[in-house]
Amino acid sequence: MLLRAAARRAPRRTQQRTFVVAARKQPQQARAYSSPKPPHLTSKTLPRGRIGFVNGIRQLQKSLLNGFDQRPTLSELLPPDASITDVDKEHIKNLPRFDAAEDAEVLLCASETGFDLGVKRLRKALQSGDSSLTLHGKELHCLGFDTExxxxxxxxxxxxxxxCLQLASHDLVVLFLLKNMRHIPASLQDLLEDPGVLKVGVALSEDTNALSRHAPGLTVRGLVDLAPLAEARFPSLTRRGLRGLVASLGGRRLSKHQSTASWGQRTYTPAMIRYAANDALAGLFCFGRILGHDREDERKVA
Incomplete structure (x- = not known):
């Protein structure tokens, strides 16, 4: 069943819509996966920058070039722009806070039934074009991706x-509480392994390696690591973590106050929920800026 959790109203802000998806617990058996376990890539086996290149630029280029008769290079699709530079660390503190979660719907999924509902909602958002971007006539279906x-x-x-695993369209964020599950349900596995849905974020090899330990046999496909993509697009940028990208590309300050929270605890505070949602939304936000899409301007035109 779907329970609406009351959220405190922040002053002069739209009340955040947060839902908790729960269901009666039923005994479940661990699902058997037929696909091979992906290799655990570390800095000892492959340099971190190379991992990001393989998981990010190469995957994005494959998605973009599918269907092109004359296959252009990535630099032709995304020509370098040296005008974007780093924001000073001290200046970041004075930037307005990035808080896209206040305008988004947030679902907390804590059971297999809840996971299925969360995936269904994300699929519906993708079909409606909520997080689709167009580049050179190619429509990209994207979700912000992060773990805690x-x-x-x-x-x-x-x-x-x-x-916690977070997947986000622009108007919907789903927090899958893996801490409550012994396995990943089939619906979520199918979404994670769908190469037609890009999962964008930063340092994705760390997230996927951790997920593979949680669910042996899971291979997340369609990954786009923003760090190497931003390096190719904006060669003057040296701070390519998520916080640095949000500041340089969007002029916003991404809070990291909850990064050391105890994410295995039974319940999450409103601050933890907002933090997790914003991390996933920030990846989608930066991906749009890298591709030259400004959602705020698009909304004004609409």
């Missing part, structure tokens, strides 16, 4: 499993 897990602070301490 409790960080480790001691050397040699085992890494914590993924607690």
């Amino acid at each position: 897990r409790t960080p480790t602070f001691r050397l040699g301490q085992p890494e914590q499993p993924v607690a």
